[in-house]
Amino acid sequence: MGKDRSSHVLFFPVPSQGHMNPMIKLAELLALAGFRITFLNTHHNHERLLRFTNMAAYFERYSGFELGTITDGLPQDHPRSGHWFPAMFEDATAMKIKQSLRDMLVNVSPPVDCMIVDAFLGFALDVARELGIPIVCFRTSSPCCFWTSYSIPDMIRAGELPINGNEDMDRLITTVPGMETHFRCRDLPSYCRAPDMEDSFIKLIVKQTRKSAEADALILNTAEELDGPILSQIRTQCPIVYAIGPINALLKSRVNAKHGESYHHFSNTLLEEDKSCVSWLDKQPNRSVTYACFGSLTSMSREQLIELWYGLVNSKSNFLLVVRPNSVIGKDGEGDDVVNELFDKTKDRGYIVDWAPQEAVLNHPAVGGFLTHSGWNSTLEGVVAGVPMICWPYFADQQVNSRVVSEVWKIGLDMKDVCDRKIVEKMVNDVMVDRKEEFAKSAAEMSKLTYQSVSVGGSSYSNLDRLIEDIREMSLKTPQKVIFS
Known part of the structure; x- marks a missing residue:
């Protein structure tokens, strides 16, 4: 039985950088496989991508790759800063997005044969x-976070949530299958720290996570070798799971196989990158620099930045520090003042930029350690690059990821819930000097595993091959599709 055209796949991410990043990479992987793609962004983020990247020109190389836009349901003057996206799920806002999505799907030509949507967008x-x-x-966050969030009702029934104050933070959690031996209260996602389990955000997380089981399948950005035991647990509730990560390494592997090593990859950032830091790294000795970056959403106080x-x-190491604009909370201008002051004092030992081309930095031979907020994309980029990590998680899945890095994979240290200059100094020295070879060896072994997972076989x-074939099979069953033999 033949088909009259390529399968048309619609992508729809949550409009924040950490969610868009892996989804645009998967969209390119499917474009490489010959699918027609529509990548749907909110109007606001689409404009930012066009301003700071060559996204439109880059994807012209793929026939049938369209960049679509949709409302995020919010007023035009909404600041869309910090942890803002839960506002999308308020009833009236969600209804606007849902209606806009439905209208687009009804009218788009050729019809959409399969949707790949962010697991948080349950209304899709x-x-x-x-x-x-x-x-x-x-689900663009980590498998351990997905599974923990799925298990929140079980933790509540067992009396393990809510957490009873600071003295309870090191108590082991025993009702999340596969994580009983090493996950404490302080390692649960940040929203589990709410004193009231009727909290609206917790209810939203549980609802969206459990709704994923209603989809035809679930995609996770990981490898069987990284998260095998947890993937086995997730499959008890979501039988069809495609573990296709680390997706940045898988895309590089497939693109290089098709186009060669010199192929220029797309940088899908919502902020302007300062590439001067790469020239600074070029002048540093191998594995001598600690790269410190806290992601696209983390906010910190002036005091935390100073510590x-x-x-x-x-x-005992030089450092490259990223301080994102408006990420330091303080009175008007106070954040900028402290950054300028630190920059003046740093010239001999380090380099400060607003935003860095992170994958290029992590893969630079001068970088020997990564002080990170433990976002899942950053964590996987560190794993692929073979760079040991010092984890300072901020929110959401980051508390879970930092525990995985330190206690499960043993490729770094976990600094959660503290921000003290002496502890930062000790942990940087452990990774960069005192235990350098131990961490470098374990990180290199983990990197090797990931490269094996994304290589042929x-x-x-x-x-990914299985996902591609299954989407083609699904497409044959789509009602709008005209099929002839």
């Missing part, structure tokens, strides 16, 4: 079911 499942379109959820800075300055490589 309702639209897909109404229109008879197969739908796959992509982190002193810890880096007092350590590897688990993630094979799982």
Whole structure:
């Protein structure tokens, strides 16, 4: 039986950089496989991507790759800063997005054969079911966080949540299968620290996480070799799971195989990168620099930035520090003042930029350690690059990820819930000097595993092939599709 055209796949991420990053990479992987792609962004983020990247020109190389836009349901003057996206799920706002999505799907030509949507956008499942379109959820956070969030009702029933004050933070959690031996209260996602389990955000997380089981399948950005035991647990509730990560390494592997090593990859950033830091790294000795970056959403106080800075300055390594604009909370202009002051004092030991080309930095031979907020994309980029990590998590899945890095994978240290210059100094020295070879060896072994997983015959490589074939099969069953033999 033949098909009259390529399968048309619609991608729809949550409009924040950490969610968009892996989804645009998967969209390119499917474009490489010959699918027609529509990548749907909010109007606001689409404009930012066009301003700071060559996204439009880059994707012209793929026939049938369209960049679509949709409302995020919010007023035009909404600041969309910090942890803002839960505002999208308020009833009236969600209804606007849902209606806009439905209208687009009804009118788009050629029709959409399969939707790959962010697992937080549960309302897209309702639209897909109404229109008879197969739908796959992509959970862009870590598998351990997905599984922990799925298990929140079980933790509440067992009396393990809520957490009873600071003295309770080191109590082991025993009702999340596969994580009983090493996950404490302080390692649960940040939203689990709410004193009231009727908290609206917790209810939203549980609802969206459990709704993923209603999709035709679930995609996770990991490899069987990294998260095998937890993937086995997730499959008890979501039978079809495609582990196709680390997706940045898988994309590089497939693109290089098709186009060669010199191929320029797309940098999908919502902020302007300062590439001068790479020239500074070129002048540093191998594995001598600690790279410190806290992601696209982390906010910190003036005091926290100063403690982190002193810890880096007092350590025995040079450093590259990223301080994102408006990320330091203080009175008007106070954050900028402290950054300028630190920059003047740092010239001999380090370099400060607003935003860095992170994958290029992590893969630079001068970088020997990564002080990170433990976002899942950053964590995987560190794993692929073979760079040991010092984890200072901020929110959401980052508390879970930092525990995985330190206690499960043993490729770094966990600094959660403290921000003290002496601890920063000690942990940087442990990773960069005192235990350098121990951490470098374990990180190199983990990196090797990930490269095997994304190479021909590897688990993630094979799982992507399976996903591609299954989408083609799903497409044949889509009602709008014209099929002839």
